[in-house]
Amino acid sequence: AQKVTQAQTEISVVEKEDVTLDCVYETRDTTYYLFWYKQPPSGELVFLIRRNSFDEQNEISGRYSWNFQKSTSSFNFTITASQVVDSAVYFCALSDIGSGNTGKLIFGQGTTLQVKP
Amino acid sequence: DSGVTQTPKHLITATGQRVTLRCSPRSGDLSVYWYQQSLDQGLQFLIQYYNGEERAKGNILERFSAQQFPDLHSELNLSSLELGDSALYFCASSVSFESEAFFGQGTRLTVV
Numbered sequence: 001a002q003k004v005t006q007a008q009t010e011i012s013v014v015e016k017e018d019v020t021l022d023c024v025y026e027t028r029d030t031t032y033y034l035f036w037y038k039q040p041p042s043g044e045l046v047f048l049i050r051r052n053s054f055d056e057q058n059e060i061s062g063r064y065s066w067n068f069q070k071s072t073s074s075f076n077f078t079i080t081a082s083q084v085v086d087s088a089v090y091f092c093a094l095s096d097i098g099s100g101n102t103g104k105l106i107f108g109q110g111t112t113l114q115v116k117p
Numbered sequence: 118d119s120g121v122t123q124t125p126k127h128l129i130t131a132t133g134q135r136v137t138l139r140c141s142p143r144s145g146d147l148s149v150y151w152y153q154q155s156l157d158q159g160l161q162f163l164i165q166y167y168n169g170e171e172r173a174k175g176n177i178l179e180r181f182s183a184q185q186f187p188d189l190h191s192e193l194n195l196s197s198l199e200l201g202d203s204a205l206y207f208c209a210s211s212v213s214f215e216s217e218a219f220f221g222q223g224t225r226l227t228v229v
Contacts, residue, residue, distance in 0.1 A: 035217060044119070045207060045220035052215075091160065095214075102173035103148060103214035107160040 002027045004094050006108035013082055014116050021077040021111045023092030029053075033095040034068065034075045035105065040088040051075065082115045089113070120144065123208050123221035131229055135196040138224045142189055142210030148172070149191040150211075150218060151183055155204040166191055198228045 003026040013019045025034065036048040049059065051068050059066045063080045079086055089112050093105040120143035130136055142149050151163040162175035166185035177183075180198075185191045195202060205225050209218035 033215065037220075043205065043225075044222045045209075046119075047217050047219060050217045101214050102165055103211055103216075103218065104150060104162045104165055104173050104175065105152075105160075105209075105218065106162070109159050 002029075002094055002096055002106050004092050004106055004108035006090075006092055006111050008111045009109070010112045010114070012114045012116065015084060016081050017115075018078060018080050019082050019113065019115075021079075021090050021092075021113065023075045023077065023108060025073050025075065025092070025094045027094060027096065029096060035093040035095065036066065036075075036077050037091045037093060037107075038088045039091065039110070045091070048077075079113075082113075084115050084117055087113060087115045119219040119221065121208060121210050121219050121221035123206075123224050125224060126222060127225050127227075129227045129229060130198060132198055132200060134198050134228075135194065136198065136226065138193040138195070138206055138208075138226075140191045140193070140208030140210075140221060142191070142208075143212075143219055146210035146212050146219075147189065148211045148214065148218075149185055149189070150209040151177075151191070151193050152207040152209065152220075153204045154207060154223070160207075163193070195226070200228050202226065203228045 005024045032053045034051045038046045065078045067076045089110045092108045122141040147168045150165045163177040165173040183193045205223045207223045209220045211218040
């Protein structure tokens with residue numbers, strides 16, 4: 001069965017600190033996609049990144065970076081020099097492309113990040 | 118703005134009632150997904166439509182149903198509502214099964 005685990009329920013940091021959000025996934029598929037979404041206090045879900053299972057290159061976008069390691073089934077998300085506006089719930093998700101090919105997402109439970117000024 | 122529009126944003130209704138949530142996907146997206154977000158269950162996939170046809174079903178209750186119309190907008194119908202159905206219901210759309218899904222702002226349903 002496919003599963004996404006975000007073991008950190010809540011993280012609190014002070015502005016300008018770096019913070020890493022962990023994501024561990026389980027799947028039997030060889031072809032899959034991993035995602036991160038952000039849910040700010042206003043409630044909408046904002047897409048951040050998509051990574052396919054064949055591309056293990058790390059990615060950096062501004063203050064955001066992602067580390068994908070197939071060997072440990074992890075897809076961690078780091079925010080560098082955090083800001084108050086980064087306060088949100090962050091979700092990691094897995095898409096089962098290999099079997100069924102639907103694109104439906106399996107979400108982790110989310111990590112609530114609080115950045116204090 | 119994701120380009121996915123959901124209406125209404127808020128809905129308060131009584132137990133036993135029936136409601137309809139509406140979703141307009143991004144222009145060009147053929148795939149529509151419905152998700153439920155509740156405190157105890159987290160974000161759960163309900164159902165997916167692709168170009169008017171049901172494509173996948175998740176843990177959707179029999180009291181819930183959905184459809185996608187020829188203009189690709191979708192509706193989620195919730196009937197015989199119970200207190201436990203109170204949740205945030207999201208619609209998402211994507212251009213293909215491999216691409217990222219963009220989410221609407223959600224409909225917050227409160228059953229009293």
